[in-house]
Amino acid sequence: MEFQNFMAKTTTRKPPTRRKTSKKKKSVFPVKVILISVLLLGLVYGAYHYRNSIRYYLSSKSDKIVKEDKVAQARIFQILKAHKELTFGLDVSQFQGDINWEEVDSVENKFPLHFVFIRASAGSNKKDSRFAENWKQARQHHFIRGAYHYYRPNENSIEQAENFIKVVTLHKGDLPPVLDIEKLPENQSIDSLKVGLKRWLTKIDTHYKVRPIIYTGEKYYNDFLKEEFKGYTFWVANYNFFVESIKDDWLFWQFTQKARINGIDEKVDINIYNGTPKMLQYLTISN
Numbered sequence: 649m650e651f652q653n654f655m656a657k658t659t660t661r662k663p664p665t666r667r668k669t670s671k672k673k674k675s676v677f678p679v680k681v682i683l684i685s686v687l688l689l690g691l692v693y694g695a696y697h698y699r700n701s702i703r704y705y706l707s708s709k710s711d712k713i714v715k716e717d718k719v720a721q722a723r724i725f726q727i728l729k730a731h732k733e734l735t736f737g738l739d740v741s742q743f744q745g746d747i748n749w750e751e752v753d754s755v756e757n758k759f760p761l762h763f764v765f766i767r768a769s770a771g772s773n774k775k776d777s778r779f780a781e782n783w784k785q786a787r788q789h790h791f792i793r794g795a796y797h798y799y800r801p802n803e804n805s806i807e808q809a810e811n812f813i814k815v816v817t818l819h820k821g822d823l824p825p826v827l828d829i830e831k832l833p834e835n836q837s838i839d840s841l842k843v844g845l846k847r848w849l850t851k852i853d854t855h856y857k858v859r860p861i862i863y864t865g866e867k868y869y870n871d872f873l874k875e876e877f878k879g880y881t882f883w884v885a886n887y888n889f890f891v892e893s894i895k896d897d898w899l900f901w902q903f904t905q906k907a908r909i910n911g912i913d914e915k916v917d918i919n920i921y922n923g924t925p926k927m928l929q930y931l932t933i934s935n
Contacts, residue, residue, distance in 0.1 A: 720906040724918065727892060727903055728759045734894070735921040735928050737763035739796070739902070742778040744914045749785040751911030755918065761909075762925050763792040765826060765883075768815045770798035772807035775815050783816075792928060794823030796863060797848075801833035805844035809851040818856055821932050825852050826883065828863040829873075842876055849880070858933055861899065883919070894922050 728736060736759050740747065754760045764786050767776045779795070786793040797812040799805075816825065827848060833841045845862075852860050863883040864873060873882070874897075883900035894901040900919050907918040921928050 717906060723889060724904050724907055728755060730892065731894065731920050735762050735923060735925045737761055737919045737921065738909060739765035739917045739919060740782055741767035742776050744912050744916060747782065748911035749789045752909055755907060755909065763921065763928060765794045765796050768795040768797060769812045771800035772803045772811055779815060792821065792823060792932060794826055796826035796828050799827055799829045799848065801831050801841050802835060805847040806851060809848045812852065813855055818933055820935055823932055824858045824861050825856060826861045826863050830865060830868065838872060894920050898922060
């Protein structure tokens with residue numbers, strides 16, 4: 649009985665209540681601090697690194713240039729100054745409009761221009777509308793001149809070479825012809841594109857008796873052309889703000905599209921030849 653009474657008096661125990669665990673939010677504060685710090689360091693480094701160039705432009709009479717793009721112009725000044733022992737030039741097309749060649753002689757009256765590449769043709773049937781005039785004026789104003797063809801990957805390569813040949817007559821003292829390849833094909837493979845490029849180059853080489861130069865962007869050069877076109881020299885475009893030196897395997901370096909040149913209303917590409925003015929003479933056609 650005592651056992652039964654004891655059992656009767658016992659009560660069931662309530663299960664213990666579970667404490668709610670609060671989920672801690674991951675703090676993004678450190679990440680933001682790191683990103684902001686990196687950005688500030690980059691700005692400080694850029695200001696310090698380009699201090700002389702920025703000071704030059706701030707004190708320059710070129711108010712229009714300063715207002716438009718101080719950073720780009722400071723970089724141009726910095727790179728030209730760092731390569732002052734090399735040779736500078738520009739390239740033009742119909743997009744620069746009517747050029748006053750009497751005034752075209754230097755960048756900021758400080759860095760003389762020795763050569764000019766002029767667009768002659770594009771694709772299988774396009775002739776640059778300003779080529780004939782630019783070609784004539786460049787020679788009359790004592791520039792070492794070169795002509796280039798803008799290659800359209802989806803058009804016949806032989807027809808494109810013939811188009812260039814119809815437009816361009818090279819003379820002693822001119823630079824070798826240039827093949828400008830920038831685009832990837834839409835309806836063919838890369839291997840097929842390379843075949844077309846080689847056909848263009850071979851036909852031009854046969855006609856002018858001189859090996860052409862290839863112009864392209866650095867990524868295009870590294871990914872598609874560098875290995876398979878080893879026998880050719882390259883004119884490479886790279887506008888990266890942090891790239892400040894011409895590479896050994898670049899014959900020419902196009903480092904900006906934003907230069908301001910007397911006599912030209914539109915912005916202009918500036919190029920560096922990887923050698924002295926005298927060495928550039930050796931590159932030209934000799935007969």
